[in-house]
Amino acid sequence: MSLVFCAACPSYAAAEVLYKTSYICRDLRGTARWQAEYEIRREEDNAYSIIEKGCGRYFGFKGKVSWVAETAFEGTGNSVRPLWMKKRILDDGGEVIAIQEQVFNFDNNVVTCVHEDLIKNTSVEKKFKFEKNIVNRLLQGLYVQKFIENGEARKQVQFISPEPSLYNLELKLLGAEEIEINGQEIKAYKLTMDPMLGIFNFAKVLLPKTYFWHSAEPKFEWLKYEGVENSIKSPEVVITTLDEIAPKSGTN
16 A cells, blocks of 8 residues: 655755765675665755665665665754655666655654565555654754754654664764775764663663764764664665765865
């Protein structure tokens, strides 16, 4: 069953492109798994969209696949929130084999997720109640960027994963360090999203760690990710930007 998007969902024809980037995902041995392009568009006023196009080997699918993922979101000066997401996954021959959708209802704080498997001809719908700021994978980098811009050190958030599942996490700023990106040393903020497991908090030592690095220079753009590919059952990977990094302020 496919979700029906409202008439207010943005049209991409007249959108203004605000930001473009590309990145590559490698396993922990350094072998490339997939590569993607990503752009943020302004639709109108505070309405925005993100489009990601990727291809390669992605956990949960056999062989090489490609995909197009879109998410619409609202943005103000210091926050963002998702409205809907749709992702189409295609096999190596270009046939659509799966569709993933998310619709966020902020009137009752419910996100509805649908996963269609066109090979098995199955459709699964799940609904999750959220109580805090919620973010999906496509909006994650921009959400962390706003977190840094706001001067925050830690914040509780909820993350809706592609499985789908809803996770309670604490976003933490760990500090700044020098990292190497595309052969260039750059100062970056290191952050983590720490699971909040309540009385089972001791089990966190068994879970893979998730880290992000964002430029320590405004606009605090995302540079690198280390963690699971898309769920706690997926392999651990390293995703890095392919962009040329701008020099630091005050350098030639």
